[in-house]
Amino acid sequence: MSISHQSRRDFMIAGGAALAGMTLASRAARAASAEELKLGLIGCGGRGTGAMQNALLADPNTRLVAMADGFADRIEESLKSLKKGPAKDRVSVDDGGKFSGLDGYKKLIEMCDVVVLATPPAFRPAHLKAVVDAGKHCFCEKPVAVDGPGLRAVRATCEEAAKKGLNIVSGLCYRYENKKRETVKRIQDGAVGDIITIETVYNTSGLWHRGDKKDWSRLEYQLRNWIYFGWLSGDHIVEQHIHSLDKMMWVMGDTPPAKATASGGRTVRTDAKYGNVWDHFNTVFEWDNGVRGFSSCRQWENAITAVYDNVYGTKGVAKVQEHTILPSGGDAWKWSSEEPDDMYQNELDALFRAIRAGEVINNGDYMVKSNAVAVMARMSAYSGQTVTWDQCINSDLSLVPEDLKFGDYEAEPIPVPGAKGRRYF
Numbered sequence: 319m320s321i322s323h324q325s326r327r328d329f330m331i332a333g334g335a336a337l338a339g340m341t342l343a344s345r346a347a348r349a350a351s352a353e354e355l356k357l358g359l360i361g362c363g364g365r366g367t368g369a370m371q372n373a374l375l376a377d378p379n380t381r382l383v384a385m386a387d388g389f390a391d392r393i394e395e396s397l398k399s400l401k402k403g404p405a406k407d408r409v410s411v412d413d414g415g416k417f418s419g420l421d422g423y424k425k426l427i428e429m430c431d432v433v434v435l436a437t438p439p440a441f442r443p444a445h446l447k448a449v450v451d452a453g454k455h456c457f458c459e460k461p462v463a464v465d466g467p468g469l470r471a472v473r474a475t476c477e478e479a480a481k482k483g484l485n486i487v488s489g490l491c492y493r494y495e496n497k498k499r500e501t502v503k504r505i506q507d508g509a510v511g512d513i514i515t516i517e518t519v520y521n522t523s524g525l526w527h528r529g530d531k532k533d534w535s536r537l538e539y540q541l542r543n544w545i546y547f548g549w550l551s552g553d554h555i556v557e558q559h560i561h562s563l564d565k566m567m568w569v570m571g572d573t574p575p576a577k578a579t580a581s582g583g584r585t586v587r588t589d590a591k592y593g594n595v596w597d598h599f600n601t602v603f604e605w606d607n608g609v610r611g612f613s614s615c616r617q618w619e620n621a622i623t624a625v626y627d628n629v630y631g632t633k634g635v636a637k638v639q640e641h642t643i644l645p646s647g648g649d650a651w652k653w654s655s656e657e658p659d660d661m662y663q664n665e666l667d668a669l670f671r672a673i674r675a676g677e678v679i680n681n682g683d684y685m686v687k688s689n690a691v692a693v694m695a696r697m698s699a700y701s702g703q704t705v706t707w708d709q710c711i712n713s714d715l716s717l718v719p720e721d722l723k724f725g726d727y728e729a730e731p732i733p734v735p736g737a738k739g740r741r742y743f
């Protein structure tokens with residue numbers, strides 16, 4: 319793991335490395351261009367199953383051969399669903415291709431050409447490194463890390479992938495939606511003038527809970543209910559609101575804010591079954607050029623819900639989630655097209671198109687930066703301090719135990735800003 323000090327300027331995946339990787343990838347892809355590609359899924363839950371379905375549909379010469387999950391029942395459920403899906407004839411996972419437990423991913427990677435990573439984010443740095451070390455291509459769900467060491471590790475792995483010419487397509491899915499691409503392009507081309515402020519909101523209702531069982535160890539309980547444990551999910555500002563913060567970063571040309579000042583807490587979801595995460599966050603992001611981003615996210619039952627991103631500029635307002643631009647003078651613009659635009663399918667289509675064409679997509683740069691923006695805001699909210707970008711990406715506070723074993727693993731208490739003896743970044 320590379321944990322050297324990083325500044326804002328050098329925290330990016332080097333373009334030179336990506337180019338060097340192209341040649342290698344072209345060779346690898348020429349060899350693979352006509353071959354059947356063997357697929358593997360690590361993390362066989364809702365999203366992993368959906369992404370694997372999209373992967374199979376993206377390329378007719380693919381076959382799902384291996385599945386890994388912490389728990390055998392999740393593999394079986396996912397397999398059952400894929401075997402009923404439109405690509406069922408190419409779902410060929412026999413007992414030798416099923417890997418339950420925390421280390422099964424290693425054997426899966428050996429068997430596959432392309433791997434889908436969809437466990438809780440705490441494990442993504444280790445899983446992505448194993449995929450790239452083995453020279454395989456990857457679809458990598460968001461988030462990719464929950465802490466500073468994880469962010470730096472993923473960044474180093476993405477650089478390694480660029481050198482090796484391996485594809486890493488990120489599950490920050492809005493970047494693969496054509497209507498968002500066109501809206502963001504127009505903003506970047508000046509449709510609302512210079513950006514002054516961005517307002518980004520992800521207020522949703524509550525999410526699932528998978529209950530508890532007497533024979534589950536405390537680690538199993540946490541893994542099955544991972545969204546409620548900060549060390550596994552990063553809290554919902556990282557796990558869910560990352561999509562909004564990614565849109566904010568995209569509009570800002572992927573230049574990270576200098577600092578974040580956040581607050582939040584746990585006012586509705588107070589029961590012990592909700593682990594140690596909070597249920598709302600509010601953050602002010604500040605860029606060096608004076609732009610400010612105001613962000614709000616919550617997961618509250620029986621309250622109004624809203625998901626939107628407004629970009630206010632010197633010449634108008636863009637409503638990114640509604641694909642609408644309202645200039646102060648002149649005509650409004652709204653995306654309109656009858657063409658299919660399923661972002662979940664688009665991202666897997668792009669991955670397989672690149673592999674077949676001998677091209678390289680490496681989404682590492684924005685994948686890590688947008689994730690870091692979310693982690694920075696959480697660090698600020700938990701600590702009650704303003705947290706700078708440099709403090710976030712250089713933080714040595716690791717939330718994820720190195721050698722995790724099934725047993726009675728205790729999670730940290732609920733974060734309290736200003737609490738003596740606790741560190742949040």
Ligand SMILES: NC(=O)c1ccc[n+]([C@@H]2O[C@H](COP(=O)([O-])OP(=O)(O)OC[C@H]3O[C@@H](n4cnc5c(N)ncnc54)[C@H](O)[C@@H]3O)[C@@H](O)[C@H]2O)c1
Nearest residue numbers: 361362363364365366387388392436437439459460461489
């Ligand atoms: N892009 C999107 O729109 C989108 C939507 C939903 C979820 N996601 C992301 O996808 C990921 C998975 O989310 P989900 O909703 O499918 O959750 P899920 O709980 O349904 O699936 C996660 C699976 O990972 C397994 N798992 C846990 N720890 C593991 C480990 N160490 N090794 C192997 N398997 C392990 C769990 O048993 C579970 O089956 C998360 O990172 C989430 O943020 C993205």
